[in-house]
Structures are given as C-alpha cells and as structure tokens.
Amino acid sequence: MEPESPSSPEPAVTTCYRHPKVESYVRCTRCERFICPDCMRDAAVGHQCPECVKEGARTIRQARTAFGGRISTVPLVTYVLIGLNVVAYVAELLRPSIVDDFAMLGRGLLGPDGLHYIWQSNHPSDFRLEGVIDGEWYRLITGAFLHLPPTGGTFGILHIVMNMVTLWNVGRVVEAQLGRARYLTLYLLSALGGSVLVLLLDPDGNTVGASGAIFGVCTAYYVLARRLGADPAGINRFMAGLLVWLIISAVVTSWQGHLGGLLTGGLVALGFAYAPRDRRRALAQAGACVAVLALLVVLAVAGVVAMTG
Numbered sequence: 001m002e003p004e005s006p007s008s009p010e011p012a013v014t015t016c017y018r019h020p021k022v023e024s025y026v027r028c029t030r031c032e033r034f035i036c037p038d039c040m041r042d043a044a045v046g047h048q049c050p051e052c053v054k055e056g057a058r059t060i061r062q063a064r065t066a067f068g069g070r071i072s073t074v075p076l077v078t079y080v081l082i083g084l085n086v087v088a089y090v091a092e093l094l095r096p097s098i099v100d101d102f103a104m105l106g107r108g109l110l111g112p113d114g115l116h117y118i119w120q121s122n123h124p125s126d127f128r129l130e131g132v133i134d135g136e137w138y139r140l141i142t143g144a145f146l147h148l149p150p151t152g153g154t155f156g157i158l159h160i161v162m163n164m165v166t167l168w169n170v171g172r173v174v175e176a177q178l179g180r181a182r183y184l185t186l187y188l189l190s191a192l193g194g195s196v197l198v199l200l201l202d203p204d205g206n207t208v209g210a211s212g213a214i215f216g217v218c219t220a221y222y223v224l225a226r227r228l229g230a231d232p233a234g235i236n237r238f239m240a241g242l243l244v245w246l247i248i249s250a251v252v253t254s255w256q257g258h259l260g261g262l263l264t265g266g267l268v269a270l271g272f273a274y275a276p277r278d279r280r281r282a283l284a285q286a287g288a289c290v291a292v293l294a295l296l297v298v299l300a301v302a303g304v305v306a307m308t309g
Helices: 050-059 076-094 097-102 139-145 158-178 180-201 211-227 232-249 255-273 281-308
Strands: 108-110 128-130
Touching (some): 076 097, 076 139, 076 180, 158 211, 180 211, 211 232
C-alpha cells in the first residue's frame, strides 16, 4: 500500500489594507498594496488606493485665473455680498435707528433729546459727540452695507436695487477673473476708500450705500479687461458711462464716496493686474493691498486729527 502524498498548501488569502476582512486580489498601481472594490480609484493605468490619489492631487499644480486666483464656477462672494446688503436693508426697515447708528458719519452731535445735530466745535456739555470723530471707526465699513429706505432721498428703494443689479452683473465677472479672496479684498478696500474720502471732504454728511465699493469693482473690471486685451471700444464705452454716471449722480448722491471707491478700486486692480507673473505675484499683490490699506488708514487718522485738533 503506497503512502498518501502530502496535501499541497492552500494559497494565502490576501485582504485589502484598509479593510482586513475583505479579500482582495487587486493591487494599487502606485504603492502595490491590495485594495478592495470600495477602495479602488480609477487611474490612467489600473486602479489606485485613496491615499495615493490624495498624494497625487497634492503634487498636481492647481489651475489659476489670469491674475493668480483660484478658479471657481460659483460666484460665492458676490452672492454673500448681495445677501448681506439685503439682510441689512431688511434690518433697517424693522429698526430704522440702525441707519443712525451705523451709517458713515465723520462727525456729529447727539442731543439730550435723542436727535442728531450737525457738529460744531463749541457745543453744550449735554451734547455728545458721535461718528468717526468719537472713535466709531466701524462706520467706515458698515455704512457701505446700508441703503436709503423705500421713501428716502431721491432714489428710495431703487438705491439698493440699482446697486445690487450692478453688483450681480459686474461682480460675477470680476470675481471669476480675480478669484474669491482677491475679489473680496478689492470690494472691502473700495468700500473703505469711499468712506475715507467722505470723511475727508464731507465729514458732516450722513451717507449710506454700497456705491463706493461697486464703483471700485466696475473700475477693476475696466483695468482687468484692458490687461486681458479686451475690445478697447467696448470697455472704453463702459468706463465712459461709469464716469458720466459719477458726474450725474453727484447732484443727488455722495460723489465723494463714489470717487473714493473708484480711485481705490483702480489702485488695487492695477496691483492685481500688473504684478509679476511668477512666484512673486502673490507677494506683490498682497503688498499692493497692504500699501493701499495703509494709505487709507493714514488719511482717515489724519482727517480725525484735523477735526479734533
């Protein structure tokens, strides 16, 4: 009787490195670890594991706009800015005193009767200072998110409607060209620039509106379009229309805020558009924004010192 031959060893069972209880016979083409169907990610050749896919994504250079911003298909910042303006407007309607508390005001007096008066250096002791001159620096920004009430001023509700329509039409384009972070910086600096010029030239005026910021965005649209080589005739007509509106609106609105936003937006846009197109670009663009911000801060502080001195 012949002895039985020893049985051949069973093949070792291979399992997914992320799911040890799941059999797997497919290797990641990059790290060669076994992966199960849940962990397989399609690659140019074969499949890769999730970790290798993430590592590969970090080594791929992300696409950028012509001015260095991240490419995004959704104009999120424009949506948020419009939403903030609308929310602030609703808050005004529910509580009108918000305008007095947060509008752009360089200097003013709050009387013991609760009414607001034009500032004068010699005032009764029971009158209290208000405005930027009294340290309410937040007004330089908050005033840019408020608008005229439905029956206020010359435009009424058209004030916010026209501003938001313009922001919707132009802001989306500028956001796509600059990227979200640069676009938001442009908007806020333009709003601040408009308020600073109001502080310097019309400190007694109580102004509201996003027009300064929007003039800055529109000016940036012109600068960026010229830099990209767009049709000169079309963008020149756009800029001419913007300047005409600046002159016409000066009769019934704060031309100081419009002009301040226009100049500030133009300076920031020039810094974005003509920064060197290499590794220094982000640093140069940030430096331009810091320089503009520093200039505005110095002008605002100098204006307050001049009024208090």
